[in-house]
Amino acid sequence: MTDAALDPAAVRAFLLELQDRLCGELEGEDGGSRFHRDVWDRAAGGGGVTRVLADGAVFEQGGVAFSHVRGDELPPSATVHRPGLAGAPWEAMGVSLVVHPRNPHVPTSHLNVRFFLARPEGAAPVWWFGGGFDLTPYYGYREDCEHWHRVARDACEPFGADVYPRFKKQADAYFVLKHRGEQRGIGGLFYEDLDAWGFPRCFELTRRVGHAYLDAYLPIVRRRRETAYGEREREFQLYRRGRYVEFNLIWDRGTLFGLQSGGRTESILMSLPPRARWRYGWTPEPGSREAELYDVFLVPFDWAGGGHA
Secondary structure (H helix, E strand, O other), X not given: OOOOOOOHHHHHHHXXXXXXXXXXXXXXXXXXXOOEEEEEEOOOOEEEEEEEEEOOOOEEEEEEEEEEEEEOOOOHHHHOXXXXXXXXXXXXXXXXXXXXXXXXXXXXXXXXXXXXXXXXXXXXXXXXXXXXXXXXXXXXOHHHHXXXXXXXXHHHHHHOOOHHHHHHHHHHHHOEEOXXXXXXXXXXOOEEEEOOOOHHHHHXXXXXXXXXXXXXXXXXXXXXXXXXXXHHHHHHXXXXXXXXXXXXXXXXXXXXXXXXXXXXXXXXXXXOOOOOOOOXXXXXXXXOHHHHHHHHXXXXXXXXXXXXX
8 A cells, every 4th residue: 555654764663662661661560670682683684672571570471572574575474365465575573572470360461563564566565554462361350351451442442433343353353272262361452454544543553552551451460469379370370371372383473474484483482481381181170260261251252341242
């Protein structure tokens, strides 16, 4: 799509500012741990900055990665739905965050905002924004789910009443372990190929989503970080983290694109938890808090409005 206001440099500046803000706020919440900063270059073109916090008091591991990569030809995962872009020079930039808290009562959270631009020979540039955020609780709390989704709804509200329901539905459809028929968590927002509003408005939506993440997540962290837990809760957290690993390695489009385009493996896989486990054939005890996660919280629901999705 042509757009006279197309400004990749402004997107890059926003993404770097967002990474700084996210890391600063999460460091403050953890109370002492700091993100290790790793600057890297990509042989095929471009590079990035990966920042990882490990063994914190609140966050067992957190990663916030900025990347700006480019190439002469897109990988198969990027052209399967757009064969006209095959062979076109391209660039992609984004910020991706995953936080794995220590306390099982604090959910894992994920944020991604990204911009893609291709310049096919003899044709107008093709660009789009994508992104969103989602929440993966281990022990569900209704007020946390309602807060998360209301912040997501408010971030989308200036762009039309239909935007949040549409992005929420897309998140519910995307964050699914299809091989298990199971939701990854309670969802949030997910959008891809966003270009229909023109560059300035699409960019503004992406800015609002990126900045809304901390407003959505930190109040939940503060409510749950001191909740008592024992070995049972820790074991269930590690078991459910195994599901997170399965999704990211089998279904996540960003992981597939990064690996197929020759991305930096260490940065691509920073989303994985530091510890996880698998238990063959395990099912939760009926009526338990663990069973409640499956029965109540891993079912698409209109948390912002209080009704069924």
